[in-house]
Amino acid sequence: MTMLLSILPLLLLSASPVAAQAPEADIEPGIADPGSSPQPEPDGTETAETIALYRQIISNYESERGVYDQRLAEELLGLGLALRAAGQQQLAADAFGRSLHVTRINDGLESLAQLPILEQLIAQGKLMEDWESVDQYFAQLYWIHRRNVGTNSIQLLPVLERMGQWQLTANALDPSPSSYLRLLTAYGLYKKAVNIIDATPEATDELLIGALRRIAQINYRIATYAGDIEDLSNVQSGLQAAGLKHDLPPGEVEDLKQINRSYANGKNALVRIVSTYADNPELSRESYALAMTHLGDWYLLFGKRNTASRTYQAAFDILLENGMDRESINRIFSQPVRLPAFHNLALPSPDQAGTEEYRDYVVAEVDLSRAGKARNIRIIESRPVDDDSVRHQAMRSIRRDRFRPRLKDGIPVSAKSVSLKYPSNVWFPRVRWNNERR
16 A cells, blocks of 8 residues: 655654555564464464474475465465464574565565565564675565655655664664664665655655754764764864875774765755755744754764854744743753754753653763863762662763753853763763774
């Protein structure tokens, strides 16, 4: 069926644009026709019996019509699910692979009947941590959709989103130097999405904004991976020095150039988001202010403090012009925010600012500079309680990170004794591998 999204979501999409599929995380236990095939059960004994029955049916079909009998595809898919439930993962992958092969022979290389099988092969590859196979089956999934709906169809957007999300996930899971290439691949996928949106008159502004936000996110990750750099604000002056003196090794100069490219790519994406809001007054003015704030964050992350300050002031002015009182706006921007903050898709209300709840966290008291750097860090509270390792990791993270500073009337100001709640998911240090890559 045809699926047109009203927005390009920031969540992993699991539905196909041309045929509805079960989400990858939800493995259907009964793909096969219950009238002719057994259904896998969670109990070990019943699962073993189910596998035996599937194999018997498959053997009978092969005896009757040969190893490419069209009926085999469904039974092999069911067998794969049963084997997966039994923990026999390689055999499950083999059964799914053979199901795909039989389907391609009977229905053709472009057949949509392959889609549910490819979904299970992707899920199986993830389960077995076989990233190369996942890449391969996502490529096949995309190719089939493209052949059925066209190279520049808006119906490709959910597939491009899923593929981009997979590349980002695999990058986080794989610490090897080659993982860097996945970020470049993800960037290319979202550029393709933007090109499709631009070429589609019925595409919504929300679709465009979602894709552009992804491009900015990815380019920040590319920049942090490109070099062994704790503070990106030092990049611009370093790049200028490299270009003038030529006294750095070629690998380091190339890293700095890549960071500069990523800065420009991300900035251009965020500027276009801001322009989209500015040109469409029917869109939310609070979202417009948030987009302007994200652009200010981007400038701050890359050391452009004066430009960041002017951009934050513009965000303040948008809210003021939209009828929000000055005191409420200042409360919204009173709490520091760890950067980048693209995951924040809405500004907090004045009464919600700084009230987020986390299961494991530390509460620190810090002095925050106008440039968004934390100084004089004191750990006040932690969960788990009295865990020295947690406190040490949190201290390292807070010292390393950049924050959106406190804003008063849109102007960054320093602040003393700021209470900062830091969740557990940011305690770990960044992965650094650029020396290996060279």
